[in-house]
Amino acid sequence: MENTKVIVGLGSCGIAAGANKVYDKIAALKQADNLSFELKKTSCVGMCYREPLVEIQDDTGTYLYGEVDEDKIIEIIEKHINQHDPVKDFIVHTDLFKTIDNEYVDNQVKIALRNCGYIDPENIAEYEANHGYGAMFKIRDEKITQEQVIQNVLDSGLRGRGGGGFPTGMKWKFAYNSKSDEKYIICNADEGDPGAFMDRSLLEGDPHAVLEGMTIGAYAIGAHQGVIYCRAEYPLAIKRLQIAIDQAREKGYLGKNACGIEGFNFDMYIKEGAGAFVCGEETALMASIEGKRGMPRKRPPFPAVSGLWKKPTNINNVETWANIPWILLHGPEAYAQYGTEKSKGTKVFALAGKIKRSGLVEVPMGMTIRDVIFKLGGGIKDNKKFKAVQLGGPSGGCVPEYLADTIIDYDSVNATGAIMGSGGMVVMDESTCMVDVAKFFLDFTRKESCGKCTFCRIGTKRMLEILERITEGKGEEGDIERLEELAHQIKDSSLCGLGQTAPNPVLTTIKYFRHEYEAHIRDKKCPALVCKKLITYEVNPEKCTGCTVCAKNCPTNAISGERKEIHLIDKELCIQCGMCYTKCKFEAIKLS
Amino acid sequence: MRIARITRNAEAKDSDPIDLNLITPLINKYQGKKGAIIPLLQGCQEIYGFLPRPAMEKIAKDCAINLSDMFGVATFYAQFRLNPVGKHIVKVCHGTACHVQNANAITEALEESLGIADGETTEDRLFTLESVACLGCCSLAPVMMIGDETYGKLTGNQAVRIVKNIRIAEKQSN
Ligand SMILES: Cc1cc2nc3c(=O)[nH]c(=O)nc-3n(C[C@H](O)[C@H](O)[C@H](O)COP(=O)(O)O)c2cc1C
Numbered sequence A: 001m002e003n004t005k006v007i008v009g010l011g012s013c014g015i016a017a018g019a020n021k022v023y024d025k026i027a028a029l030k031q032a033d034n035l036s037f038e039l040k041k042t043s044c045v046g047m048c049y050r051e052p053l054v055e056i057q058d059d060t061g062t063y064l065y066g067e068v069d070e071d072k073i074i075e076i077i078e079k080h081i082n083q084h085d086p087v088k089d090f091i092v093h094t095d096l097f098k099t100i101d102n103e104y105v106d107n108q109v110k111i112a113l114r115n116c117g118y119i120d121p122e123n124i125a126e127y128e129a130n131h132g133y134g135a136m137f138k139i140r141d142e143k144i145t146q147e148q149v150i151q152n153v154l155d156s157g158l159r160g161r162g163g164g165g166f167p168t169g170m171k172w173k174f175a176y177n178s179k180s181d182e183k184y185i186i187c188n189a190d191e192g193d194p195g196a197f198m199d200r201s202l203l204e205g206d207p208h209a210v211l212e213g214m215t216i217g218a219y220a221i222g223a224h225q226g227v228i229y230c231r232a233e234y235p236l237a238i239k240r241l242q243i244a245i246d247q248a249r250e251k252g253y254l255g256k257n258a259c260g261i262e263g264f265n266f267d268m269y270i271k272e273g274a275g276a277f278v279c280g281e282e283t284a285l286m287a288s289i290e291g292k293r294g295m296p297r298k299r300p301p302f303p304a305v306s307g308l309w310k311k312p313t314n315i316n317n318v319e320t321w322a323n324i325p326w327i328l329l330h331g332p333e334a335y336a337q338y339g340t341e342k343s344k345g346t347k348v349f350a351l352a353g354k355i356k357r358s359g360l361v362e363v364p365m366g367m368t369i370r371d372v373i374f375k376l377g378g379g380i381k382d383n384k385k386f387k388a389v390q391l392g393g394p395s396g397g398c399v400p401e402y403l404a405d406t407i408i409d410y411d412s413v414n415a416t417g418a419i420m421g422s423g424g425m426v427v428m429d430e431s432t433c434m435v436d437v438a439k440f441f442l443d444f445t446r447k448e449s450c451g452k453c454t455f456c457r458i459g460t461k462r463m464l465e466i467l468e469r470i471t472e473g474k475g476e477e478g479d480i481e482r483l484e485e486l487a488h489q490i491k492d493s494s495l496c497g498l499g500q501t502a503p504n505p506v507l508t509t510i511k512y513f514r515h516e517y518e519a520h521i522r523d524k525k526c527p528a529l530v531c532k533k534l535i536t537y538e539v540n541p542e543k544c545t546g547c548t549v550c551a552k553n554c555p556t557n558a559i560s561g562e563r564k565e566i567h568l569i570d571k572e573l574c575i576q577c578g579m580c581y582t583k584c585k586f587e588a589i590k591l592s
Numbered sequence B: 001m002r003i004a005r006i007t008r009n010a011e012a013k014d015s016d017p018i019d020l021n022l023i024t025p026l027i028n029k030y031q032g033k034k035g036a037i038i039p040l041l042q043g044c045q046e047i048y049g050f051l052p053r054p055a056m057e058k059i060a061k062d063c064a065i066n067l068s069d070m071f072g073v074a075t076f077y078a079q080f081r082l083n084p085v086g087k088h089i090v091k092v093c094h095g096t097a098c099h100v101q102n103a104n105a106i107t108e109a110l111e112e113s114l115g116i117a118d119g120e121t122t123e124d125r126l127f128t129l130e131s132v133a134c135l136g137c138c139s140l141a142p143v144m145m146i147g148d149e150t151y152g153k154l155t156g157n158q159a160v161r162i163v164k165n166i167r168i169a170e171k172q173s174n
């Protein structure tokens, strides 16, 4: 048993699902019975739908237990550890035999997430043991020049993972060519897309990979100072980043002659964001670091020429940075072997919404969207009908089911009208209303517009008003055309990416789901039964037990009926608040 | 990120006296540093739970920053509050994943149970109800966060029960 390890996944998702309690329980069991296995912590392996997860490694192999709770863990420890008899019913993945989640794990290629869920992110020794800082040592020992590092990144074909998809090596080259006494490196960890959590998991699971990536970038362009701009909603990520920075300093990987490279001085600090989506935009982000309102400015000058404090600056996304050490260590060809002609490597996606296995996956570019959703994601929850998938958050769009065979690369996804984005993939089924989704995103961008450009500030508001009207049953002929016209004006007249892309969710839903808009406007119906004002409520006489709960809760006394008798809703009085529907314990309220 | 932006409340309750000495260490730390407005405001809010005007005035004076610049920053970012908030901030996620899994029902249930609208604070100053966009636990949608604790796979009833339990615990500890 000495060689046995018990590892608990303690990412934000695991903790929310109760992983801390499981960890404490294991610690208590270990102490009570004086068991000699090693108890360890790691972060999220990406199987968020099975949290809390506990992995047991022993002489026979590796076993991942899912949906563990305080009761199950007692059984697992007793049987697996004490009697060497793994509890097959709870195992979700192992190399030894086929399990329910094999497909989820086996179809992935992990480069950016190579250590997530495998190492203890708070212990630098574990990162080191997995080639950690090896890329920096290689640069030092083989005396790789700045130009060669940049060439490596160029050859790998890596493109920015923050959404724009600009070739990373090119950006580095511009910053390298800018002459200045001071240059800056920035990590964009603002992750603004609501419904995406790739960067959070990466920072929580493998902060040193990001640190090392930034150090390599700093070496390549000649920077001395780095900043990680992280959103304040990610307290655990910030905590682990700070631990990582402190450890790296202590080890001499940061600071004077960083990583033992004579004359290379580099250090970094964390800047907490203060909650503004637009601060994910690079010029706004730099304004925010400077302590100002986060308003984007005109480019050029590009950050590579004049960025933070007016000095040449190179900014990349968390996932972009995490790929860098791997590329330097294994060579650009190894990276470029994955992917398509113009989109190399792998991409991390956060699967969420109406999908069976929601979590974090890393797949080679070129896989189809359908394969990601069905092969990895296991298909749609409750076996409902797959309708669309939202890519790219508020800047992206909805790809309909019939285009799901689109392959994942920047150009193919753009051709649908959506964007690759940073990796959020929110799956929608037949019970999702596409007009409501468009309204949701527009409401978001309207609130998050910084207000600088008139079209972005007022145009989004006007579009939202039209959408609100439509969902309330007050839509008029011509509304769809009005939306399209406004959308094109906003796209053409906005300064930054926020305004330029804000209409995308509306445009793609009009393009692919025009009939749903028309149903709302002409027939005053919401086919997905989401828009409350367009739903009628009825009592299903076969299910009603006459419990009177609906009548008691109705705010307008629209429901009548004696106890133990079938109730009736007066459509004249009903205000479609949905209270009866939520309160009924017998599913006796029908929507139509 | 908070969806609902703070609006300046004309009757802001700055009436409770505050101890201005509490922010002295903060001022010492950032005095003379460039780009310090955001960390100063964050630190100040950490101490008082919101940004009281006298504290902002003191920071402005001691750090030689324009009060108008500070106000501009404070109203730009969703994180900053100009009004006092409840002891527990109930953050209901309205990100995409939570939205399509009916986060509205959670907010509505809490509004009804607490007797306040989204963005408001209960009379007893125990709870503030707030909408946020994505807490990063989308796989557990719909999600809410109270303090450091995240609750996932919620229904309206469960959310109400969690808040009620906190209220009971508060009563017992008094
Ligand atoms: C409105 C808006 C929001 C953005 N939000 C983010 C974000 O949250 N994270 C990110 O990495 N990039 C974001 N970007 C993209 C950045 O401006 C920038 O392109 C990126 O950080 C560059 O890094 P990359 O080349 O590694 O992708 C956003 C852009 C816009 C216009």
Ligand code: FES
Residues within 6 Å of the ligand: A194, A195, A196, B093, B094, B095, B096, B097, B098, B099, B133, B134, B135, B136, B137, B138, B139, B141, B142, B143
């Ligand atoms: S959308 Fe709610 S946690 Fe991400």
